Amino acid sequence: MILSDWSDVPDRLARLSTHPSAGTIFGANGHQWRREPPLTTDELAELESQLDVELPAEYRSFLLQVSRGGTGPAYGLFPVQRVADRWRWEGDGAELTDLETLSQPFPHTDAFNPADDLPDPPDEADFDSEDTFNEAEDAYWQQHEATAFSPEHSIGLLYLCHLGCAYREALVISGPARGQMWADDTASDGGFRPLHQPDGSPTGFTRWYRGWLEQxxxxxxxxxSRNTP
Structure with a gap:
């Protein structure tokens, strides 16, 4: 297996962390330029044994060469930690990853919205009283939330990053889109969508992370340059 070469990244992150503008970069108040140490090969083997799946090559090489989490896109990469002899990812939204189903295939290759098949919300004009309308509206939104946020939609997804306002991005671990980065926009009723490069090709972990680093x-x-007299 050919692994990504991340040898340049630690020094680049270190330079950014001491840059005069470091504190003004979006998300820096979250990750604060802290980089957790990389995993050892034994730790990675234990992690993958517990998950019953091998992580995509680009991400696993990052874990071994750069960091297990911390500094990264938006508010930072969710770090993977061993807690009471079990490995898990931690962060705002990391709990959306179902560790028990990561080895099961995420079936999608195209954007989808779980709420698309729901009927339209109730129209107050169709009800005889405000009370009955309110009851129908409450029931509708309960159904909407149960459908849109059902854990079944994120089987095979490893949540890695919180962008704010409950928008998150995840890495597909299993299924036909394995190794691709996806956005979870359910917070705005937008469903799930794959991330793409400007040329339309899928965004893998390496392009995703290095794209953030370059930007x-x-x-x-x-x-x-703006602050230079």
Whole structure:
């Protein structure tokens, strides 16, 4: 298996962490430029044994060469930690990952919205009283929430990042889109969608992380040039 080369990344992250504009980068108040140590090969083997699945090559090489979590896109990568002899990811939204079903296939390759098949919300004009309308509306939104946020939609997804306002991004661990990054936009009733590069190709973990790194370096350079007399 050919693993991604991440040898340049630790130094680049270290330089960014001491940059004068480091504290103004979006999400820095979350990850604070802290980088957890990489996993050892034994730790990774134990993690994958507990999950009953091998992680996609790009992400597993990052875990071994760079970090188990911390500094990264938006508010940072959810770190994977051993807690009471069990491995799990921690962070705002990390609990959305069902560790017991990561080895089961995420069946989708195209964007989908679980709420699309629901009927339209009730119209107050169709009800004789405000009370009956309110009851129908409450029942509808309960059904909507149960459908849109059902855990079955995220089987095979490993949540890695919180973008704020309950928007999150995840890595497909199992299924036909294995190794691709997806966005979970259910917080705005947008469903799930795969991330793509400008040329339309799927975004894997390496492009996702390095894309953030390059954009962040450019932001830091731009802010330095504006502040230079």
């Amino acid at each position: 962040t370096e450019e932001q830091a350079r731009s802010r330095s």
